[in-house]
Amino acid sequence: MAGLFTKQAAVYAAARPAYPKDLFTKLAAFTAHHRLAWDVGTGNGQAAIGVAEHYDSVLATDVSAEQLLRAVPHPKVQYLHTPDATPGQDLVTTLGGEGSVDLITVAEAVHWFDLPAFYGVARRVLRRPGGVIAVWGYNYRLSPVEDMMARFFNTTLPYRDPPARYCTEGYRDLPFPFDDIGLGREGEPASLDMEHEMSFEGLIGMLRSWSAVTTAKQRGVDLLGERVVKELEEEWALGRGVAGAEGDLQGLPAGRHPQGR
Numbered sequence: 001m002a003g004l005f006t007k008q009a010a011v012y013a014a015a016r017p018a019y020p021k022d023l024f025t026k027l028a029a030f031t032a033h034h035r036l037a038w039d040v041g042t043g044n045g046q047a048a049i050g051v052a053e054h055y056d057s058v059l060a061t062d063v064s065a066e067q068l069l070r071a072v073p074h075p076k077v078q079y080l081h082t083p084d085a086t087p088g089q090d091l092v093t094t095l096g097g098e099g100s101v102d103l104i105t106v107a108e109a110v111h112w113f114d115l116p117a118f119y120g121v122a123r124r125v126l127r128r129p130g131g132v133i134a135v136w137g138y139n140y141r142l143s144p145v146e147d148m149m150a151r152f153f154n155t156t157l158p159y160r161d162p163p164a165r166y167c168t169e170g171y172r173d174l175p176f177p178f179d180d181i182g183l184g185r186e187g188e189p190a191s192l193d194m195e196h197e198m199s200f201e202g203l204i205g206m207l208r209s210w211s212a213v214t215t216a217k218q219r220g221v222d223l224l225g226e227r228v229v230k231e232l233e234e235e236w237a238l239g240r241g242v243a244g245a246e247g248d249l250q251g252l253p254a255g256r257h258p259q260g261r
């Protein structure tokens with residue numbers, strides 16, 4: 001699956017939003033110490049950079065070397081390629097051993113992971129007590145072009161990889177076996193607003209970075225061919241007159257190491 005983000009890494013880096021600073025301030029307030037954070041599935045560091053404001057250092061890992069090549073440099077962030085088959089024990093060692101991580105963040109990525117394996121490593125490396133794990137994804141509500149977006153979204157449905165459903169459904173079904181800290185929990189994720197101004201070119205870039213659009217292309221179908229882009233542009237102009245859009249961030253379960261597990 002790393003290939004889904006490898007092929008369009010350049011598009012991804014240009015199109016995807018960073019996260020609200022408040023989110024990282026909120027998460028940092030939950031951890032007892034602020035030495036080491038682990039941002040998993042970091043992509044181009046969209047979350048790692050925000051986390052770095054609150055921790056001495058951040059280890060930011062990804063299975064896609066191409067995504068990491070386009071990562072935003074930061075003095076406190078160390079980017080590290082962790083190929084798909086990296087054994088859990090190697091990850092634990094790389095992260096400094098059992099109980100060494102104060103905060104684990106996974107932004108818009110956990111639905112792609114082998115969850116039992118990842119959660120197993122997370123439990124081992126989280127500091128006890130006081131360590132926190134937070135995972136989140138986002139869906140766009142593009143105002144006022146919701147109809148246009150809904151129609152485009154429908155064209156992507158046949159190419160959606162099953163794990164992506166966790167995200168489109170706001171992580172409501174995502175297994176999350178960690179203790180509740182009051183910021184969303186398994187089955188009841190929290191929802192936060194995330195505003196993001198977007199030009200039409202930005203919108204097209206974002207759509208091109210969708211994994212389903214990449215999957216369709218791999219199967220010989222261009223969901224964003226010239227005609228479709230022209231139609232979208234006409235509707236965008238009708239809807240807005242000017243460039244701009246809003247999005248929202250949903251599905252934030254955050255929790256501590258489960259007691260006794």
Ligand SMILES: C[S@@+](CC[C@H](N)C(=O)[O-])C[C@H]1O[C@@H](n2cnc3c(N)ncnc32)[C@H](O)[C@@H]1O
Nearest residue numbers: 005041042043046062063064067107108109112
């Ligand atoms: C949708 S991107 C999210 C990137 C970034 N965190 C963000 O918020 O935009 C998903 C990322 O997860 C990575 N990924 C997928 N499976 C992974 C795994 N098992 N371990 C680490 N990274 C993984 C992909 O290569 C990709 O960069």
